[in-house]
Amino acid sequence: MRRVKQLPSRRKRALRRVLIAAAAVFLVNRIFLIGLLFPIQAIRHNEERLGTGRTAVVCRDWDPGFRWDYLSYLTESETVTMLSGARLGSYGWTDAFGVAVDCTEEAPLYGGWRNMSWTDGPSRFCVFGRVGDPDIVRLEIQLRYLDWKLESRTALTWNSEREDWMEKDGRYYFLFQTHPPFNWADFHPGLNPLAVGLDEAGNEVVRIELTQGASCHFS
Numbered sequence: 001m002r003r004v005k006q007l008p009s010r011r012k013r014a015l016r017r018v019l020i021a022a023a024a025v026f027l028v029n030r031i032f033l034i035g036l037l038f039p040i041q042a043i044r045h046n047e048e049r050l051g052t053g054r055t056a057v058v059c060r061d062w063d064p065g066f067r068w069d070y071l072s073y074l075t076e077s078e079t080v081t082m083l084s085g086a087r088l089g090s091y092g093w094t095d096a097f098g099v100a101v102d103c104t105e106e107a108p109l110y111g112g113w114r115n116m117s118w119t120d121g122p123s124r125f126c127v128f129g130r131v132g133d134p135d136i137v138r139l140e141i142q143l144r145y146l147d148w149k150l151e152s153r154t155a156l157t158w159n160s161e162r163e164d165w166m167e168k169d170g171r172y173y174f175l176f177q178t179h180p181p182f183n184w185a186d187f188h189p190g191l192n193p194l195a196v197g198l199d200e201a202g203n204e205v206v207r208i209e210l211t212q213g214a215s216c217h218f219s
Helices: 009-032 039-050
Strands: 056-061 070-076 080-089 092-102 109-118 124-131 138-146 152-161 166-168 171-178 192-198 204-209 213-218
Touching: 039 070, 039 080, 039 092, 056 166, 056 171, 070 124, 070 171, 080 109, 080 124, 092 109, 092 124, 092 213, 109 192, 109 204, 124 138, 124 192, 152 171
Parallel strands: 109 213
Antiparallel strands: 056 070, 070 080, 080 092, 109 124, 124 171, 138 152, 138 192, 166 171, 192 204
């Protein structure tokens, strides 16, 4: 009968400790959503929270002038476009929440917005989305608000051409980000982003209000 070679007791104990540590890390990741080793793991948690299913990365952005410990991710699937973030803390990467825009119904343009602010740092306003109509070659994003007379005003405007957008799997995506030269709290009940899609002749193809968005404040 062939004898089974056994591992020395020290190696067994070391292997057992590694397995216990790995299991502990896994449980902490899944239950408390902390201790993540990679930022993309935080994005996966955000997908679960928003119920988007698995998405693919369109772009990843790091702006040390905003936060050195924060990464923005623009991700997509056939049915959703999502902007979310990952934050590096004492316990590893954590989910910094996000916004998902439903793209299940056919439309010429999809978009959303996200406003982020820190107690001890600058704020950041983002507009993102997907261009669904091939006739759209230029975008104009307006941040509108109502003044004290309830008249519509424009606080900020972005313009971009198709060559400025990002392409993935035959679809075009855009992401505008800025450190607002104003205090978000001064605009009550808030800013209302508007997106206008134009064709090559400068004719308006579509005009939509970006109603899907969220504001986040981190301490």
